[in-house]
Amino acid sequence: MGSCFVRRIELVRTTPFRLTLTFAVVLIAYTLVTCGLLYWQVARVETDRIRTEIALEVSEAAKLPMDDLLPGISLRLLADLHRASYAALFAEDGEVLAGNLAALPPDLPIDGTAHRIAVRRTDGDAPGLRQGVLAAHVRPDGSVVVIGRAMEEIDALGGVVRRALALGALPSVLVALGFGALISFRALRRVRTIQQTIGRIMRGNLHERLPTRGTTDDLDSLAVRVNLMLDQIVHLLDEVKSVGDNIAHDLRTPLSVVRAKLERGLAAAEPEALRRTVGAALVDLDKAFVLITALLRIAEIESSRRRTGFGTVDLGAVVAEAFELYEPLAEARSIAFTLSLEQPFEVMGDRDLLMEAVANLIDNAIKFTPEGGMVRISLTSERQMPVIRVADSGPGIPPDEREEVSKRFYRADKSRHIDGYGLGLSLVAAIVNLHGFRLRIGDNAPGATFDLICDNREPGDGPAG
């Protein structure tokens, strides 16, 4: 019983029900106004017709000889079964000569035109003043003839309209309320299903989706949007989870090695062996630190959307400085290391981060290029957009792995024997994404090309790297 009451209140509170209610009220108001106008128009036309008729009749009556007039009045009143007519003849001194009026109405001007006044009739069974339209006219002999009509018929018309309104409007209000309740109930049922589904999602069942009916109504399109949002959230959570798994895996490896080394060192007989293993363990721990530091940097860049450090950056200078840093290393490895700056370019960006990105790309290229290979750095343009290209003659990256490469911790299998974690490119991807730039990995046959395409579109709306 209680829940039933609550449910009824809920129903009344729903948006569709309120809309229906509002609509019903508007409909009723509109009907009232329309009927009122109609009644007013009809009554006015009818009254005008009666007025004209009476004015005509009284002027005719005033012209009739007395012998014809007196029987005429009697006849008119006799034939008037509805007691709707007034007819009377008054002598010059006001004496009633014939008709159904007790006296010449004092407020009726004797001018031959119709006036609406209250009069008292002598016949009939309803004494008292009643509304009527009357006209008085003076005859040639000085007597006054009065002709009129009661207004009850017109007034009755108003009653008819009111009754019709009541009969018509009441059912339509009921129908509107019923219809409102019905669609509200259906909407409420859908909303309740959605609420229950959301409840289950909130309790952790992230793979549930809101029910949709395949229509384009607002509730459905909202549900579709929410479902898309859920897909995205699940995707992000999966990504976070896999990142977490990767961190655990990639940290566990060096830490296990450190542990094994220390264990072996402790078991060793001579102190010198212990010193050596401890030294080696430290190197391994440093690798773990490098990993953590790089991860923190990536997390920072990815989450910050930090644009406070943005300004005009001379790309040529950025590239040249990175080239200078790596020139001796390339030389030491007998790698042909060249730089070509076709034209100066300036972009909006964070100079330090862009330097870091370019240096990382070159660091990677040199790391993966065998002795005697080549690494070529260039700043060119492509459809008016500056492009920093780092091309190497290393093992290259297979097409199906090019997207994977920029994810954290990825290392193409062939390169696993080379030291270092695949974090450099993840860092580059994070920096590139912050700037709204693009990182394109291509084939250098043999080797790989990394293009940093610096189109300054709105940053951060590209796919996350």
Place this chain on the structure above:
Amino acid sequence: MSLADRLQSGSNPRPHVMVVEDDADMAGEIVTDLETRGYIVSRASTGQEGLDAMRADPSIRLLIADRMLPALDGLAMIEILRDEGLRTPVLVLSALASVDERVRGLKAGGDDYLTKPFALDELAARVEALLRRPAATRATTLRVGSLEMDLIDRTVRRSGREIELLPREFKLLEYLMRRPGQTITRAMLLEDVWHYRFVPQTNVVDVHMGKLRHKLDGEGEAPLIESVRGNGFVLRAPD
């Protein structure tokens, strides 16, 4: 010869260093390591304690402060001390790696910023660097042993022999010559000479250093630049 011994100048005894760190293990390691290296080390575990200790003891020559401390935050402590006119160098330690954090740490009055986790050798090198701020010298020549650098002509001579250096090599050597006998880590070189803040996965810094060494040390001459194992480099006049 310990770092601290080398830092002694004249009648000054071993440098007194203040460590404000709330984590007992971390503080213990730092204190032990710095004491081994010859420093006198005091420790505080809250910002308020650090503040009181710094106000009470003007002999403290360096403050090492954790970024996040209970009650009174590390940065707030440094700001208060700086407002009171303290000019002692401050090294900020933090688990927060972000660039903004670093900038905030330096703005608050820190002189250097080290992100956890760090190697104790790195910490020691930074401590030494802060205690031995390169003299804002107006001299136009730098001299370390037989090595002489003319900052105006941009020439370098060793025992009278002229050494041809590329501009980048000159820049690197100048940095080392302004800090003779001081351990310079790879990270410090990347940050201060090349202005990069990233961890290369190649031995790019070592290669630069190798080339410089090669040019500095002539046939039969004693090496001027020593490697500090797993840590960095020292430019030192051979005894």
